[in-house]
Amino acid sequence: MLGEKERKIVRALADGIPFVPRPYAALAEKAGMEEEEFLSRLKDLKTRGILRRVGAVLQHRRAGFSANALCIWNVPEGRLDGVGAAVSREPSVSHCYSRERAPEWPYNFYAMIHAHSREACESIADRISAENGLGERKTFYSVREWKKAAMRYFCEKQEI
């Protein structure tokens, strides 16, 4: 798992990257280390796959993606990985997961589809269903976002 210095780095990043010329120097100060050490440890976390990426997330509705649908299917276990790989290649799909079924819920495959209209969203979802031979689809359109935040790791019971 992570060492204490690495946890400090993760915590220092909880509020994102500041818009200043040397953002990592500012974050390093928060984490109590030099910029050089901060950057080399961050690169190491990236190499180890613990850090997925540093980058921006858009306010996608503001940017014109007004139709956002959570689409759900029931995919036989043996086909999950193949279907998962194929659906992940779709540019309109942002998130694609398999999840355990629940007693009253026989579905196990989830994809978030984003488009500029519901019609566009439906046609993408229909095409994904057809191309992958998927059965019945459940679709839940977003009505309103009530919370979207970045996870603050290692902050649960942080000592001051």
Next chain:
Amino acid sequence: MLSEFDKAILNAVQGEFPLESRPFAVLAERLHTDETTLIARLTELKRDGYLRRLGAYFDSDALGYKGTLIALYVSPDKFASVIEAINRYDGITHNYEREGEYNLWFTLQTASESQRQIILDEIHGLPGVERMLELRSAKKYKVRVQFRLD
């Protein structure tokens, strides 16, 4: 309205942000502009609500956190109070109202099984929560959120 320059900036910052001492300068060069101009424009794009966040995204599993998706059916008269209660949890990062037989969907990340269970029991007990589904993630195939602006 977004200019062509804005779209180029938003497409670029959604990619890999440089892990270098002067990352904005590196990005500015690619966009044929300078560091000061880029930082100023990014600040405005954030203020105007196009850019949600520039940050580091970690693999929650690798950090020892387990994620789950919860679907609720909340009776309409109790909707506001349920949302208020749910949004108070730090481990609940996404909470969306959706159309359909389950009308509120949120994600929960916790560092332990017991913590997860405590939170879910509390939410299940909220007045107005009529149905709850817990959909634990099995495998992530894609989590990269990138929106290309043309």
